[in-house]
Amino acid sequence: MNTDTKEWLELAEIKAELAERDWFMGTSGNLSIREPDGPTFYITASGKDKRKQTDSDFLLVDLKGSPVQETELRPSAETLLHTVIYGKTKANCVLHVHTVENNVVSELYGDEGSVTFRNQEIIKATGRWDEDSEFRIPIIYNHGDIPLLAEKFNLHVQDDSGAVLIRNHGITVWGKSGFEAKRILEACEFLFQYQLLLNTQLAHTASLT
Ligand SMILES: CSCCC(=O)C(=O)COP(=O)(O)O
Ligand SMILES: [Zn+2]
DSSP: OOTTSHHHHHHHHHHHHHHHTTOOGGGOOEEEEEOTTOSEEEEEBTTOOTTSOOTTSEEEEETTSOBSSOOSOOBOTTHHHHHHHHHHSOOOEEEEEOOHHHHHHHHHHGGGTEEEEESOGGGGGGTOOSTTOEEEEEEEOOOSSHHHHHHHHHTTOOSSSEEEEETTTEEEEEESSHHHHHHHHHHHHHHHHHHHHHHHHHHHHHHHO
């Protein structure tokens, strides 16, 4: 496996940054980046500690998620979600992380099927620049059957950038570049932390009155 292509190095850099944030607890998370205009993408190997940097962190797969080169590595168990995005959008990077905050938000708002943010400057980081922009993140059930999960996930993939929460599991975001995908992911996690802190403060204030 060629480990010094531009895409490999970019994905390795993103992975290191997300690891620095401690967003890969318990081997969770998976990341991918598409080869330029290509039908192949690099994806994290399954089950690894993504905080570690090694020459076998990623493997190259096709749009069905099958390795295109001889390898002992297994692609991420959630590769199908990445193939859904690359198959129907012009996205070039997909990031999936489990954080306590994204899990708690997904549980709090899961019955509503989505969580919507408004009146937050950081919404601009998702590409929504109007003052009254809303940012709605769908929340889907965490089906253990990955093809079924991918089918449900597919219903929320239309644009070249976006985000979907999987209930009590994690978030998957995508963008036209690694930079955009990371920016959206960071904005989402900011909004989750804000919402949880706000809920706590409001509950505290209510308990005093
Ligand atoms: C250990 S978390 C369960 C699997 C998961 O949700 C995940 O994100 C990591 O799976 P992978 O096969 O990509 O390592
Ligand atoms: Zn996961």
